[in-house]
Amino acid sequence: MTVVPYAEQFERLKPALPGAAGLREQAFARYAAHGFPGMKREAWRHTKLTPISAAALEPSAASDVSPGDIAAHLIPDALTLVFVNGRMDRALSNIEQAPRGVTIESLADVLARGDDLSPWLVQAAGDSPDDALVSLNTALMNDGAVIRVADGVHVEAPIHLLFFAKQGGMNQMRNVIVAGKGASVTVAEGFFGGKDAYWTNVVNQFFVAEGASIEHARQQNEGLSAYHIGANRVRLAQGARFNSVAVMLGGAVARNETRVLVAGERAECHLAGVSLGRGKQLHDSVTVLDHAVPNGVSDQVFKAVLDDQSHAVYQGKVIVRQDAQKTDARQANHNILLARSAEASSKPELEIFADDVKCAHGATVGELDKNMLFYMQARGLDPKTARALLVEGFVLEVLERIASPEIRDMFRTDIGGWLHGRALS
Amino acid sequence: MTTMLEIKNLHAAVDGKEILKGIDLTVKAGEVHAIMGPNGSGKSTLAYVLAGRAGYEVTEGSVSYDGKDLLEMSADERARDGVFLGFQYPVELPGVNGMTFLRTAANAVRKHRGLKELDGIDFLKLLRQKASLLEMDDGLLKRAVNVGFSGGEKKRNEIAQMAVLDPHLMVLDETDSGLDIDALKVVSKGINALRGPDKATVLVTHYQRLLSYVEPDFVHILARGKIVASGGKELALELERDGYVNYVPEAA
Numbered sequence: 001m002t003v004v005p006y007a008e009q010f011e012r013l014k015p016a017l018p019g020a021a022g023l024r025e026q027a028f029a030r031y032a033a034h035g036f037p038g039m040k041r042e043a044w045r046h047t048k049l050t051p052i053s054a055a056a057l058e059p060s061a062a063s064d065v066s067p068g069d070i071a072a073h074l075i076p077d078a079l080t081l082v083f084v085n086g087r088m089d090r091a092l093s094n095i096e097q098a099p100r101g102v103t104i105e106s107l108a109d110v111l112a113r114g115d116d117l118s119p120w121l122v123q124a125a126g127d128s129p130d131d132a133l134v135s136l137n138t139a140l141m142n143d144g145a146v147i148r149v150a151d152g153v154h155v156e157a158p159i160h161l162l163f164f165a166k167q168g169g170m171n172q173m174r175n176v177i178v179a180g181k182g183a184s185v186t187v188a189e190g191f192f193g194g195k196d197a198y199w200t201n202v203v204n205q206f207f208v209a210e211g212a213s214i215e216h217a218r219q220q221n222e223g224l225s226a227y228h229i230g231a232n233r234v235r236l237a238q239g240a241r242f243n244s245v246a247v248m249l250g251g252a253v254a255r256n257e258t259r260v261l262v263a264g265e266r267a268e269c270h271l272a273g274v275s276l277g278r279g280k281q282l283h284d285s286v287t288v289l290d291h292a293v294p295n296g297v298s299d300q301v302f303k304a305v306l307d308d309q310s311h312a313v314y315q316g317k318v319i320v321r322q323d324a325q326k327t328d329a330r331q332a333n334h335n336i337l338l339a340r341s342a343e344a345s346s347k348p349e350l351e352i353f354a355d356d357v358k359c360a361h362g363a364t365v366g367e368l369d370k371n372m373l374f375y376m377q378a379r380g381l382d383p384k385t386a387r388a389l390l391v392e393g394f395v396l397e398v399l400e401r402i403a404s405p406e407i408r409d410m411f412r413t414d415i416g417g418w419l420h421g422r423a424l425s
Numbered sequence: 426m427t428t429m430l431e432i433k434n435l436h437a438a439v440d441g442k443e444i445l446k447g448i449d450l451t452v453k454a455g456e457v458h459a460i461m462g463p464n465g466s467g468k469s470t471l472a473y474v475l476a477g478r479a480g481y482e483v484t485e486g487s488v489s490y491d492g493k494d495l496l497e498m499s500a501d502e503r504a505r506d507g508v509f510l511g512f513q514y515p516v517e518l519p520g521v522n523g524m525t526f527l528r529t530a531a532n533a534v535r536k537h538r539g540l541k542e543l544d545g546i547d548f549l550k551l552l553r554q555k556a557s558l559l560e561m562d563d564g565l566l567k568r569a570v571n572v573g574f575s576g577g578e579k580k581r582n583e584i585a586q587m588a589v590l591d592p593h594l595m596v597l598d599e600t601d602s603g604l605d606i607d608a609l610k611v612v613s614k615g616i617n618a619l620r621g622p623d624k625a626t627v628l629v630t631h632y633q634r635l636l637s638y639v640e641p642d643f644v645h646i647l648a649r650g651k652i653v654a655s656g657g658k659e660l661a662l663e664l665e666r667d668g669y670v671n672y673v674p675e676a677a
Binding site: 382 | 476477478479499500501504505509510512515516517518519520521522525526527529530533534537569586590
């Protein structure tokens with residue numbers, strides 16, 4: 001009899017995992033029914049997972065990170081939670097100053113003290129084989145952040161979740177963010193890692209109550225041998241708003257999947273992504289926008305700049321259910337290839353069951369525009385500088401969707417470093 | 426006066442089709458030359474060849490600029506060395522901030538001239554000074570270059586760039602096209618403010634209108650890839666009255 005990958009680890013590790021024993025068993029059973037999603041699954045067909053399914057990774061061992069190591073990644077005046085190799089590092093975190101009406105805790109703490117988060121946690125995964133790694137995450141989740149913002153509370157300071165991977169192995173992270181009615185909060189994530197091959201499997205759940213707003217910014221700059229599988233699950237109540245910008249720079253194979261349920265009328269969802277690829281990186285951006293009720297608005301802009309033999313994928317599905325009249329859903333995907341050997345795949349998908357809706361999508365793949373380059377050269381810019389400015393401009397258009405200037409600047413610095421390292425000539 | 430630009434027997438082709446068929450033109454420092462001609466005569470091709478656009482292949486002849494072989498220089502080298510092309514259709518650069526773009530360009534030119542590169546604050550000072558000279562506000566430069574600008578705003582932006590880059594040879598390709606009378610006055614004022622004894626201007630234009638505001642020293646008529654007549658500003662007035670019929674019979 002064949003055993004699904006990670007069955008042995010789960011049996012051995014589960015006594016020591018924090019809380020939620022029953023939920024973990026159920027989730028593992030769901031995962032085990034399907035195993036790792038194979039490349040025959042449409043939604044996973046570019047994401048080759050065999051290196052991590054076959055590797056039988058163990059949870060990463062502990063290692064030291066000093067304040068100096070993280071200084072460059074901090075957002076000024078943020079409430080910061082630092083996780084090193086999958087565990088919260090209290091000394092490096094500063095969440096004691098959380099304002100009234102906001103609780104920020106370690107998931108391991110919350111589960112260990114027996115709080116029942118399962119009403120939230122079970123909503124992350126269905127029975128679909130595409131959700132198997134989210135179920136595996138529920139089974140193995142080790143730590144993460146639980147952020148709860150009370151009704152009507154506006155959190156000024158961004159809440160910053162910083163994940164450092166300094167060892168090989170796996171990090172199973174789970175973050176739960178709940179914004180109460182009329183509340184607003186900014187949540188940023190940053191992923192950084194070393195040279196070792198490791199696997200980050202991270203699941204974020206965002207619950208945005210009536211009239212609430214979440215600003216989400218994600219910076220994925222994992223090590224170049226890393227596997228990063230990120231899944232975001234967003235539920236929007238009436239009049240709720242979710243605005244997300246995700247930047248992908250790192251990883252050997254990196255996926256950022258966002259599934260949004262527009263459950264309340266007049267909710268708004270803005271999803272944006274930038275992927276910068278080099279070497280043989282694969283960056284897979286997957287979205288599913290499920291408009292279940294009328295008068296919802298969603299727009300998506302995903303861009304990629306690809307060098308060498310890198311490959312970026314955008315798979316964006318919009319579902320407009322029968323009741324979801326007057327939905328306005330837009331998708332755009334634009335790619336610039338810096339090398340002939342780079343590849344972009346674009347797959348917008350529409351499933352529309354309502355008759356009075358607006359749905360638009362557009363996709364482009366190309367090289368840098370020759371007219372633009374000549375115009376810049378005619379002003380004295382050498383071709384390399386001109387290319388760098390054009391690529392930066394292409395990307396900055398997306399970063400402008402980030403409301404916080406501090407976060408925008410930090411992302412910009414990261415991107416500037418990437419461009420500087422490219423031979424854009 | 427020293428010769429700034431000397432074009433001899435210039436032939437140029439685009440996609441294998443010869444457009445310029447033997448142009449001779451000498452421009453001295455301090456002079457303003459207008460190149461006029463009907464559509465398709467090769468005016469814009471001449472401007473692009475001078476600026477060094479790829480795809481505009483010089484098949485015969487020579488162009489010297491300040492005694493150097495202009496055709497040996499890349500487009501960006503020419504710009505840094507003081508050749509400025511004002512575009513008929515300025516190009517939009519999405520996401521590229523106008524201030525960043527112009528400062529990068531200005532510093533590339535300054536570096537080439539052995540001048541100190543400007544930091545953000547010094548650049549802003551220079552910009553304000555040039556903008557007040559041209560009676561323009563610098564608001565446009567806070568946006569992405571030319572994106573969402575009206576036709577007039579794009580042309581004013583070209584002149585603002587020109588003022589900051591301080592070129593020696595200004596080649597302005599149909600800068601008057603698409604401008605209403607107020608914009609034309611602002612743009613002309615800018616061009617006039619940048620005239621000087623050590624600078625030269627080549628105005629490429631279809632109409633005489635611009636020349637009422639920027640007075641040329643010489644007017645040349647370009648037809649079917651050749652200069653068919655040269656004269657003073659009265660030539661432009663003649664064209665305004667009679668059209669190109671005396672020079673290009675089929676234009677009647």
